[in-house]
Amino acid sequence: MRRARQAGYAGGKSALYSLIASVRPRRSRPLSDHDKIPGEIARHGFGQVDLRFRDGTERTLTFFVSRLEYSRWTIASFVPDQSVETCVRTLIAHYRVMGGVPLLAAFDRARPIGVGADRDGRVSEWDPAFAYAALQIGLGIEVRARRGADRGPGTNLGNWLKLAFFKGVSFTDEADAARQLADWLRDLNNEPQTEAAGKTSALLLTEERQRLRPLRVEPRDFALRFPVLVGPRAVVVHDGQSYTMPPDSVGLVGALHLYPDRIAIVAGRYEAAHQRRQPVLVGLPAAGPAASSGWAPSPAIPLAARAG
Numbered sequence: 001m002r003r004a005r006q007a008g009y010a011g012g013k014s015a016l017y018s019l020i021a022s023v024r025p026r027r028s029r030p031l032s033d034h035d036k037i038p039g040e041i042a043r044h045g046f047g048q049v050d051l052r053f054r055d056g057t058e059r060t061l062t063f064f065v066s067r068l069e070y071s072r073w074t075i076a077s078f079v080p081d082q083s084v085e086t087c088v089r090t091l092i093a094h095y096r097v098m099g100g101v102p103l104l105a106a107f108d109r110a111r112p113i114g115v116g117a118d119r120d121g122r123v124s125e126w127d128p129a130f131a132y133a134a135l136q137i138g139l140g141i142e143v144r145a146r147r148g149a150d151r152g153p154g155t156n157l158g159n160w161l162k163l164a165f166f167k168g169v170s171f172t173d174e175a176d177a178a179r180q181l182a183d184w185l186r187d188l189n190n191e192p193q194t195e196a197a198g199k200t201s202a203l204l205l206t207e208e209r210q211r212l213r214p215l216r217v218e219p220r221d222f223a224l225r226f227p228v229l230v231g232p233r234a235v236v237v238h239d240g241q242s243y244t245m246p247p248d249s250v251g252l253v254g255a256l257h258l259y260p261d262r263i264a265i266v267a268g269r270y271e272a273a274h275q276r277r278q279p280v281l282v283g284l285p286a287a288g289p290a291a292s293s294g295w296a297p298s299p300a301i302p303l304a305a306r307a308g
Helices: 002-006 013-023 084-098 128-137 157-166 174-189 201-209
Strands: 041-052 058-068 074-079 104-107 114-117 123-126 140-143 224-229 235-238 241-244 253-258 262-267 270-275
Touching: 041 084, 041 157, 058 084, 058 157, 058 174, 058 201, 074 084, 074 174, 084 128, 084 201, 084 224, 123 128, 128 224, 174 201, 224 235, 235 253, 235 262, 241 270
Parallel strands: 041 104, 104 140
Antiparallel strands: 041 058, 058 074, 114 123, 224 253, 235 241, 253 262, 262 270
């Protein structure tokens, strides 16, 4: 205040302090490896791997992997792409298997959950559909897209899974890759952890489940929401597909609710329901108290997640 008055400032102290607070850089303390609390953080990431099967054919497979930070319990699913819908539906399916929702979801990179990011990977604009989904799930989001020397051990889950499992392993086909990955994850989750007094991830998962929050939605019943405009011909276009609406709704702004098997459009007092041209299959096989689960586009790409 003294320096401000010497520079010619004649206003009050409260106004000056408010101005200083508004321009001061906001720095939040990053979560470290020493802050692991049961049920607090789950890490998530996409990955791609090029596989050559024993018959000589080659395929590029995409997977989504999740890991609880406290117990290090891990689950992975083969998925069709790295879209927002794939991310959200697989996320919900993984939380269903974990037994609930943590306080925070930490992602390895800004895409696809953010449509804008700075050079350091911090999200400047969230994808609207993902932001709405995070609110529906009740989930806090953090992006840990650090670079170079700022990367800690295991920063990128996708790269970790490629090096830890896929490197040097041969497969007959996609189903064989899913089976071997499921077996490997089962063994991993049942291996003792020296940093946790010899407890396994599967055992520590029971502690996490006491603090995880109940899942509000089921994968089959969850709808992503997209803003839409009813066009001149009373149609709504989404993802390259056209869906009809009542003629009187032309020009209205509404919302498209995207379910795995259907689409519901609401614009003002007008509504329309349609079956999806390519329904999404939500696989939820049961295999014990920590059942395997996930989301897959078709039975040809099975899920790969299994706990002890």
